[in-house]
Amino acid sequence: MTVKLQEVLESEKSILRNFFSLYLHELSNFTTNLDIAEDGVFHFEELDKFWEVDGLSPYFIMLDDKIIGFILLLERPFLKKSNDYGINDLFILNKYKGKGLAVQAVRKLFEDKPGQYFVMQVVENKRAVAFWKKVYNGLNIETQERQDLIDDELFLIQTFKV
Template sequence: MTIQLKEALESEKSVLRNLYSLYLHELSNFTTNLHLSEDGVFHYEELDDFWSVDGLSPYFITLNEKIIGFILLLERPFLTKSNDYGINDFFILNQYKGKGLAMQAAKVLFEKKTGQYFIIQIVKNERAVAFWKKVYLELNIEINERQDLIDEELCLIQTFHV
């Protein structure tokens, strides 16, 4: 099984929009800041910015060329401080979870994009927290971790270099 990251093109915006709604639905289990819109969809209002703001980089995670998730990577010039990259969003469809595919996607990303990273997880999202801790352990990545309130949610903020 071959995991790859494929840049999400603006012509594929509707696919990413649909995946984002699923991602936000999943995140709504851990925060009160996300709400279903009147049309029955979780909307990510800034989605159009991905193709107009330098440094907002959406990637599809593909398995044998089939889309199974996405990553929104923040990079320069969008990031201006000490980090080269930030993993803003990382999502795998439920049917592909627990098979090591997300770990493979993280490895592919870190091989393609080396530098200083930050990742933020909502503390209540125990599955995401456990996943990233497993990534750091398996890839022998030394992290600095702190907690902070972001949008009134207690979050873990991890920084590291790959």
């Protein structure tokens, strides 16, 4: 099973919107900042900006020709500080979790875009925290880690170079 990353085209926005709703539903287990809308969907209001602002780069995670998730990569010129890249969001469908596919996607991203990274997880999202620790250990990446309060939510933030 080979994983690849495919840049999300603006014409595929509705597909990404559907995946983002699933992602936000999952994330709502760990934060009080997310609620379902009256129409029964979790909305990400900033989605349109992905194609309006340079440096907000969404990628589908593909398995063969099937979309199984996405990564939202922050890069320059959106990022102006010491990091070249930030992984803001990573989501993979439940059916594909635990098979090493998300790790393959991250490895592919790091191979394609080496540089200084940061990654953030909500502290309460123990599965995400464990996933990223597994990635760092498996790829022999040394990180600097800190906690920060963002929008009244406690986050773990790791910085590292690949």
